[in-house]
Amino acid sequence: MDELCAGDIMTRAVITARPDTKLREIADLLVRHRISGVPVVDEENRVVGIVSETDLIDEEKRHAHIPRTALYGVMPVPDEVWVAAFEEGDQLTAAQLMTHRVVTLPETTSAREVAEEMLSRHVNRIPITRDGRLVGIVTRADVLRAVAAHWRRG
Secondary structure, eight states: OTTOBHHHHSBSSOOOBOTTOBHHHHHHHHHHHTOSEEEEEOTTOOEEEEEEHHHHHOHHHHHTTSOHHHHHOSSOOOHHHHHHHHHHHHTOBHHHHSBSSOOOEETTSBHHHHHHHHHHHTOSEEEEEETTEEEEEEEHHHHHHHHHHHHHHO
16 A cells, blocks of 8 residues: 555545535535535635534534524523524525535555554545645545555555
8 A cells, every 4th residue: 555645545536515505505415415615715615624424513613603692591581583694594505514624635645644644633534635626635534545455456
């Protein structure tokens, strides 16, 4: 596996989102493509964040973007305020919930280094870049496939 680099093991057809993509759409992408996270890219295909399953199911993180008066008001909250808060939560975008500090690596990084970065940073995926632009993604499954292929070759 030492001779492999990120470009050799990465998935090239990366499912991505834009900063203005609604969370409902991201959840649909994850389910439909059977993936656990998506890089968020700008118009130049530069990685600006990442949204994972954890981000979507973390109620505290989502609620941080819903008006606190609707959630924790001291006085009874009118129904229309609750409805507005729910709709606002439903309308959250990738930019509001994404992890902004994303580890990216160039496609020339060794596969072993990619795996080490995943382990040391406790991440499940690392976007792979060329000249600062997204060209692929390496997931734990990609690393496992590379290891299994290496073992088969003996």
